[in-house]
Amino acid sequence: MKRVLRFLLRGFLGLLALLALLAGLFAYFLYTPEPELPQLSGQLTKGTIEVAGVKRSYRTYVPKDLPKGAPLVLVMHGSGESPGQIRVGTGYSFERLADQHGFALVYPKAYASDWNDCSRIGDKELNGVRGDDVGFLAALVDKTVAELALDPTRVFAAGVSNGGSMAMRLALEQPSRYKAVAAVVANVPAPENFQCQPAAQKATSVMIMNGTEDPLVPYAGGEINLLGLFYKGGPIISSRASAQYFADWARLSGAPLTSEKTVAEGVRVEQNRWSQAGKPEVELVSIHGGGHGLPQPYSKRPRLLGPSPMEPNGPAMIWAFFARQTK
Numbered sequence: 001m002k003r004v005l006r007f008l009l010r011g012f013l014g015l016l017a018l019l020a021l022l023a024g025l026f027a028y029f030l031y032t033p034e035p036e037l038p039q040l041s042g043q044l045t046k047g048t049i050e051v052a053g054v055k056r057s058y059r060t061y062v063p064k065d066l067p068k069g070a071p072l073v074l075v076m077h078g079s080g081e082s083p084g085q086i087r088v089g090t091g092y093s094f095e096r097l098a099d100q101h102g103f104a105l106v107y108p109k110a111y112a113s114d115w116n117d118c119s120r121i122g123d124k125e126l127n128g129v130r131g132d133d134v135g136f137l138a139a140l141v142d143k144t145v146a147e148l149a150l151d152p153t154r155v156f157a158a159g160v161s162n163g164g165s166m167a168m169r170l171a172l173e174q175p176s177r178y179k180a181v182a183a184v185v186a187n188v189p190a191p192e193n194f195q196c197q198p199a200a201q202k203a204t205s206v207m208i209m210n211g212t213e214d215p216l217v218p219y220a221g222g223e224i225n226l227l228g229l230f231y232k233g234g235p236i237i238s239s240r241a242s243a244q245y246f247a248d249w250a251r252l253s254g255a256p257l258t259s260e261k262t263v264a265e266g267v268r269v270e271q272n273r274w275s276q277a278g279k280p281e282v283e284l285v286s287i288h289g290g291g292h293g294l295p296q297p298y299s300k301r302p303r304l305l306g307p308s309p310m311e312p313n314g315p316a317m318i319w320a321f322f323a324r325q326t327k
Contacts, residue, residue: 035091035299041099042066049143051136054111054129058140059083061095061105062148071103071154072144073322074137076163079114079123079233083107086160091298093315094158101319104148108140114233115159115166118196119189121234122162133166134173141177156322158182160294161217162233164208165189171206171246172198180205180280180325182318184294185217188242190235203250205280207321209314210239211290215306219286226304240272243284247274250282263311265289283321287312 041064048057075094077086086107087095098105111131114122124130137157145152157178159167164186171181173196181204188194212219216226217233221241224233237245247256256272263269268288275281287295291306294314301308 033299034088038092038096040092040095042095044095049136049140051139052132054131054136056109056111056131056136056140057083058106058108059087060144061098061107063099063102063104066102066104066148068149069151070148071156071322071326072106072141072148072150073098073103073319074106074108074141074155074157076108076115076157076159076166077110078159078161078163081163083109086163089299089301090160090294090315091296093294093296093298093313097315097319101323103154104144104150106140106144108137110162110166111136114162115169117162117165117169118172118194119165119234119236120193120195134169137170138174138177154179154326156180156182158184158318159186160184161186161292168206169196171204172196172249175199175202175204175280178204180207180322182207182209182321184209184314184318185211185214185292187217187221187236187239188245190221190237193234193236198249203246203280205282205321205325206243206246206250207283207285207318208239208243208246209285209287209294209317211287211292211295211306213289213306214292215304216292239284239286243272243274243282247282250274250280252276252279252282256282256284263309265309265311267295267307267309267311269312281321281325285314285317 042062044061112124112126114124116124116133157167157170164183167181167183170178219239221238252274256274258272260270270286272284290309293301295309297310
């Protein structure tokens with residue numbers, strides 16, 4: 001009997017040790033503390049809209065005393081996430097900027113786990129139905145602009161990861177609706193994985209902001225996956241080729257203007273900008289030493305997603321790019 005008890009005790013202690021190890025690995029690779037909620041002037045509200053017979057949800061942040069004719073910024077979450085998660089994951093950066101610069105902010109929710117972006121591959125269906133995310137976002141923009149009396153010529157869209165891929169689709173297929181878009185940790189799908197239908201006669205301004213050490217969306221192109229096991233999103237071209245794709249689409253000729261600077265922790269920020277008078281602008285921001293996430297000074301990203309630099313302030317760079325397109 002004592003031998004059986006000793007055997008059971010060893011097994012129990014071994015199980016405890018295994019659980020402790022797993023908890024430690026989780027804490028090291030996945031856990032990140034939530035950023036402190038800043039003091040904000042406005043209100044965050046939940047809303048719904050029906051598009052093509054489907055009820056869709058979103059959240060809206062409106063700064064206090066927002067004037068009529070203000071801009072609108074859409075911020076789209078990553079795969080499997082929600083509006084609440086993109087708020088926290090970006091350290092509430094866009095709400096801070098909305099208060100500072102005076103624009104309305106909308107966080108839409110994808111229909112399925114993934115946005116129905118330009119990639120043919122992904123978890124884009126719910127109960128066998130593929131959502132019309134382009135139509136949903138268009139209807140949401142029209143509704144928000146009308147309700148808040150915003151400027152329809154200053155509508156912008158930004159997204160992180162799969163949300164960044166969706167921002168690329170909006171740029172390509174509805175350039176008249178969005179003055180500029182910003183795609184973070186996202187690249188253009190490879191030709192065999194490409195399903196978008198780019199507009200032929202008009203382009204819009206596009207910023208791409210990617211980390212060179214992204215373990216999920218490879219900066220140099222290839223297959224989207226994490227450790228070869230999790231989330232397979234199909235083949236993509238490189239970040240530089242993606243930026244050149246948009247420059248060619250906007251008929252921007254010549255080499256880009258290049259600048260570099262080193263920020264904290266030895267991270268190097270390289271900016272390549274294609275710009276010609278009277279045409280949209282394309283900019284590639286390469287975060288040398290950055291992983292899969294939007295760099296910002298308010299919160300770290302999980303270690304599993306690569307290096308998590310606190311500089312540069314990616315959301316502030318995105319807003320500066322947006323604001324520049326209206327001047």
